Amino acid sequence: MSRRLPFLLGADPASPFPPASQALTEPDGLLALGGDLSPQRLLNAYRGGIFPWFSKGQPLLWWSPDPRMVFATDAVRLSSRFRRALRHSDWIVRADTAFDQVIAACAAAPRPGQDGTWITWEMQQAYCQLHALGHAHSVEVFDGQALVGGIYGVAIGRMFFGESMFSGASGGSKVAIAMLAMTLQEWGWPLIDAQLHNPHLDFLGARMLPRERFLRRIAPLVESPGQPGLWTEAFGERQASLLAQATGPA
Template sequence: MRQRPFVLPSDPHAPFPPAGSAMRDPDGLLAIGGDLSLPRLLNAYRHGIFPWFSPGQPPLWWSPDPRMVFRTDCVRLSSRFRRALKQSTWQIRADTCFEQVISACALAPRPGQHGTWITSGMRQAYIDLHRQGHAHSVEVFDGGDLVGGIYGVAIGRMFFGESMFSGRSGGSKVALAALAVRLREWGWPLIDAQVENDHLHSLGGSLVPRETFLEQVAGLVDLPPTEGAWTGRFGALAASSLSQAPAP
């Protein structure tokens, strides 16, 4: 393991060091510097690396061990929540308001955090990824009101989740469960959730060794991609249909 993070050169096409060489303390810190250009971001995700840093810091690049993931057939909703969903009129769509979702994620309060890591530069970088067909959002609506959502990066048949939010109670759970349903239908087995927390565990997230995760990612990112917006392919999904999702 490295004692210090690798300093990235200015060339956005420069390779990252092997993710397995990331630091132990802080867990997973691999590299520092560079930029959030499209080629660098796509290169990072293809190798199981993601950016995460606070305002005023240079870009920090991470690959923690172990890694939090969701299997798309194992996202769980509590029995009580599933009963409530039977009466829900919410609808879920994709890629109809990406910028609104990422802005809502930036404003969402996080336990133990002050401010947001989704800086203006980070926000613009992912909007650019979205415009190029690489980043996607899943959105939960109550009529015309956006009440929850999730966004992330898709490469091949691998989805790298970045952040989610609830404008109303349960909105983020519905977005995650709907994403898992569609990805499972498309033959995508995994959603990267990056770093563990109790909430993700409660929804069915599990930890896998970094080496295992990297092996899985290496195979999935080279599968034929789904290009462009997901709006048509995802269609509209009724939240009430998620009442049959697995229970804990």
Template sequence: MNFLPIPRLRPEHPAAFPPATQALDDPNGLLAWGGDLSPERLRAAYRQGIFPWYSQGQPPLWWCPDPRAVFDSAGIRLSSRFRRHLRGSRWQVRADTCFDAVVGACASAPRPGQDGTWILPEMRAAYGRLHRLGHAHSIEVFDGDRLVGGLYGVASGAMFSAESMFSAESGGSKVALAALGHWLAGWGWPLVDAQINNPHLLSLGAYEMPRATYLARLAELAELPGRPGSWSGLPPLAAATLAGVSSG
């Protein structure tokens, strides 16, 4: 890949990124390359609406696409059929009790149309460091002691940027996303960043927001106090509770 059209990030300036308006149209959102995956750089990136996404053998690539896929935290949709199924479910949802396992499951989950994963070992290590600092979090769905679904992402003030999710049983990731929305809406966090839209996310209530609008909302939300530290103290949430989430 020719990296000349985009700036190279320098290790000595972990918080410095080019303005998002300089991102390429093709590929959509490619903004910069290089740098590292230090906690300081990752936190600075997410607070500016930027995230890393690259493949084996490439340097870190940094993105800020336009438009941006987002959810309203109170607007995550589950179908009527799925909600009926949840009413009899024994699944429980927890937070931050097995972050590394969730990231590992997301890394190994098959993705239609994708060869391999962007969740490389160095990415897993970087987000693990961010988790231990209280800024990256996992939502975990359990059937007894067995992990059946989950997601992970990064909190910046009162904004949550979801990175990836997985299902070991059908519907596991949907429950994780709905539980995340339930908790965030209760805290007054209005949005979940989903980065790039796809038909599955659309079916769950995602919609596209112009990048300029997203960045303006993020600038406000990232300055709010948020909930730094572990979320493992949240009471477990019965998946059956989510049966009341509105359908599409």
């Protein structure tokens, strides 16, 4: 029996992706290869529950794994001990004031079991372009002037597709994801896509959804009115200590 190959994308950035349900089971979720990282192609991919993930020297690879890891925005878990520590924190959280720094820090962050980064220079440039167009966003955690944590991703409608996060100081990424979730919950956004299973995300409250259910959940969200443009003003400047009083799983 011949092994099915991933779909080869056309040269036109508007050319459609195949349905995510056609992704391979081995390797899990590989759907297509080729194409480019143009804004139109990336936005079309995310709308269909698809994201790019490849290493230097590989062709562009597009994925939709089954199951899919997600956060409910009202269910990010911070330990009671960490919440108590945040009561005395002077950290400030902002959005879209240091996107380039966040994505560069995510690319430089060491990953257990990985040699190098999948956030190549080409990927960084593509998401910085999406940010300039108002589709990609960062949440940044500052200790004074120092960037100590952050997360970035893509927003379409009322759906946030997380890409990567980093800690420059202990707990920095936890504050970034928790404050992002708190803000999105206030805006009426129910989910954050976390893509692939990771024990750290498990600890923070993420859960796995079958791909079919994930796609059903995001379909109306990506068609809903969202929060276009920069998020700096709408997000505001928020004290990390707010998370000490937040309700939710401990």
